[in-house]
Amino acid sequence: MYTKKLTTKQIILKILLYFVVIDICIFTLYPYFAMFCSALKSRAEIFSVNGTILPVEPMWSNFIDVWKRAPLAQYAINSLLIAGGSTLLAMLCGIPAAYALSRMKFKGKTAFLGFVIVSQMFAPVVLVIGIYKVMAVLGFTDSIVGLIFVNAAFNQAFTIWLLRGTFMSISPEMEQAATIDGCTRIQALIRILLPVAAPGIVTTLIFIFINAWNEYTVALTLISTDTSKPLTVGINIFNGYNMIEWQYLFAASLFAILPVVILFMGIEKNLTSGLTAGGVKG
Amino acid sequence: MNKKKFRKVEPYIWMAPSMILMGIFIIIPIFVILRMSLSKVTRAGIVKEFTGFDNFLKVIHTSAFPMVLKNTVVWTIVVVGLSTLLGFILALILNNKFKGRKIARAIIVFPWATTLVIQASVWKFIINTDYGTLNTLLKTLGIIEKNINWTPTAGAYFAWEIACGIFVTIPFVCFTVLSGLQSIDSTLYEAATVDGCNYWQKLFKITIPLVKPQLTISTILNIIYVFNSFPIIWTMTKGDPASKTDTIVTYLYKLAFYNGKKGEAAAVSVIGFLILLVCSSVYMISVLRKEED
Numbered sequence: 037m038y039t040k041k042l043t044t045k046q047i048i049l050k051i052l053l054y055f056v057v058i059d060i061c062i063f064t065l066y067p068y069f070a071m072f073c074s075a076l077k078s079r080a081e082i083f084s085v086n087g088t089i090l091p092v093e094p095m096w097s098n099f100i101d102v103w104k105r106a107p108l109a110q111y112a113i114n115s116l117l118i119a120g121g122s123t124l125l126a127m128l129c130g131i132p133a134a135y136a137l138s139r140m141k142f143k144g145k146t147a148f149l150g151f152v153i154v155s156q157m158f159a160p161v162v163l164v165i166g167i168y169k170v171m172a173v174l175g176f177t178d179s180i181v182g183l184i185f186v187n188a189a190f191n192q193a194f195t196i197w198l199l200r201g202t203f204m205s206i207s208p209e210m211e212q213a214a215t216i217d218g219c220t221r222i223q224a225l226i227r228i229l230l231p232v233a234a235p236g237i238v239t240t241l242i243f244i245f246i247n248a249w250n251e252y253t254v255a256l257t258l259i260s261t262d263t264s265k266p267l268t269v270g271i272n273i274f275n276g277y278n279m280i281e282w283q284y285l286f287a288a289s290l291f292a293i294l295p296v297v298i299l300f301m302g303i304e305k306n307l308t309s310g311l312t313a314g315g316v317k318g
Numbered sequence: 319m320n321k322k323k324f325r326k327v328e329p330y331i332w333m334a335p336s337m338i339l340m341g342i343f344i345i346i347p348i349f350v351i352l353r354m355s356l357s358k359v360t361r362a363g364i365v366k367e368f369t370g371f372d373n374f375l376k377v378i379h380t381s382a383f384p385m386v387l388k389n390t391v392v393w394t395i396v397v398v399g400l401s402t403l404l405g406f407i408l409a410l411i412l413n414n415k416f417k418g419r420k421i422a423r424a425i426i427v428f429p430w431a432t433t434l435v436i437q438a439s440v441w442k443f444i445i446n447t448d449y450g451t452l453n454t455l456l457k458t459l460g461i462i463e464k465n466i467n468w469t470p471t472a473g474a475y476f477a478w479e480i481a482c483g484i485f486v487t488i489p490f491v492c493f494t495v496l497s498g499l500q501s502i503d504s505t506l507y508e509a510a511t512v513d514g515c516n517y518w519q520k521l522f523k524i525t526i527p528l529v530k531p532q533l534t535i536s537t538i539l540n541i542i543y544v545f546n547s548f549p550i551i552w553t554m555t556k557g558d559p560a561s562k563t564d565t566i567v568t569y570l571y572k573l574a575f576y577n578g579k580k581g582e583a584a585a586v587s588v589i590g591f592l593i594l595l596v597c598s599s600v601y602m603i604s605v606l607r608k609e610e611d
Contacts (some may be wrong), residue, residue: 059423162591
């Protein structure tokens with residue numbers, strides 16, 4: 037519906053805009069397109085010097101064979117356990133902390149908030165030698181449980197930051213009324229605050245899940261048993277020193293990214309506003 | 319325990335699980351590394367006697383180390399700088415109203431959601447000289463006739479790693495800035511148009527000052543992430559040849575887990591987080607100052 041006529045200049049700008057946006061989208065999707073096409077090629081076709089963009093004879097069977105070529109189902113289960121476990125643990129520790137930081141006054145609050153911010157700078161890779169040592173003492177090397185703890189710990193900063201922002205945007209009056217009526221703080225948190233804060237909690241939950249699902253460095257360092265590896269590390273079975281089986285690597289990769297990309301699309305908008313609100317307004 | 323006393327300790331009980339978790343898996347490793355960096359450490363990782371700054375001196379005198387430091391600085395500044403510029407431009411584009419904007423946003427999320435190790439594998443494949451899809455694409459389009467060697471030198475390979483780093487960092491900048499752009503009151507622009515401002519004046523006088531908080535946040539967080547980024551370089555070159563594509567994190571990983579020099583690796587870790595500490599204290603101060611307002 038056009039209420040006013042567009043000028044020639046506006047039409048040209050609009051065409052230019054579409055041209056740029058479409059180009060950017062093509063550029064962004066290109067690696068995924070290359071992955072998909074290559075996953076459908078035979079080994080001979082991939083290494084052919086005169087290759088084609090699209091597979092000449094699409095081998096859909098690659099997507100089925102890849103599950104037999106490597107314990108891919110086991111990797112996927114491990115990824116799911118690691119991501120799920122880390123999310124659960126990070127929330128169990130993060131919700132009470134975020135609640136205290138948004139609703140209570142106490143000594144050392146600012147110091148703790150400062151520490152939360154600074155802790156974001158310690159990526160696991162910089163501390164990996166120390167983490168390895170701690171894991172050895174606790175008997176968690178080569179164990180999924182160890183990875184769950186590390187992922188949960190390194191996601192605390194984000195969890196607390198996002199949840200505190202959410203809690204602070206909700207008025208404490210309802211909880212106060214409930215405590216006067218005889219509710220304990222824990223009951224007020226679970227029955228009143230958490231349901232209202234649900235959108236923020238879901239965003240945080242999914243974000244931690246994705247981070248833990250995509251984690252590579254610590255898993256690479258700690259896990260040596262093949263059947264305990266998550267997808268990010270496990271799929272490198274196709275990326276050997278002598279021979280790379282690209283078709284299987286990419287078929288497996290597509291299975292590994294698909295669920296995460298879909299989840300991410302759902303939370304992207306809430307996440308960015310949460311991150312910047314937490315950081316800018318506090 | 320009486321009620322008053324309980325009120326005083328209560329916040330700490332709520333904080334405890336989180337503090338214990340971070341204490342064991344972040345704080346203790348920091349102290350372990352500090353101790354290792356100042357001690358002799360065997361190949362198996364057993365900490366022996368205190369040796370002062372020996373490990374640091376050894377690291378600094380390694381011929382590769384200045385190059386590793388230089389690579390780290392180039393990697394961080396170029397990736398963060400260009401992805402901030404491009405992400406900002408992309409956000410300006412996406413802030414226009416057009417059909418299919420939702421689809422465009424959904425597509426641009428892809429690189430952010432994809433695990434870096436997979437993204438880096440694809441890039442490694444695309445730029446391969448013999449069978450890479452970039453050569454295939456350019457040949458099919460008739461732009462080139464023979465395969466081009468995209469990675470003739472270590473420097474060229476490093477540039478591709480930087481390009482991949484930029485590619486995966488743009489979405490974060492873009493969406494952070496976009497959330498700021500969308501909260502700008504459109505009447506500001508209307509008033510400026512009435513006053514006869516052109517596009518550039520509006521950009522520099524209204525848009526940039528108003529999204530400055532979002533730009534600051536994304537820049538500082540990105541400095542931290544990119545500095546610490548390990549999978550891209552590890553997947554594409556492992557820092558080879560001869561540390562020419564190493565940054566601090568890949569270098570320390572190799573020292574610790576391939577060369578059995580855990581003491582020196584710990585020293586590199588300490589140097590790394592001292593550099594980051596400077597960056598993030600600037601961040602912390604600016605955030606906490608806002609907090610007090």
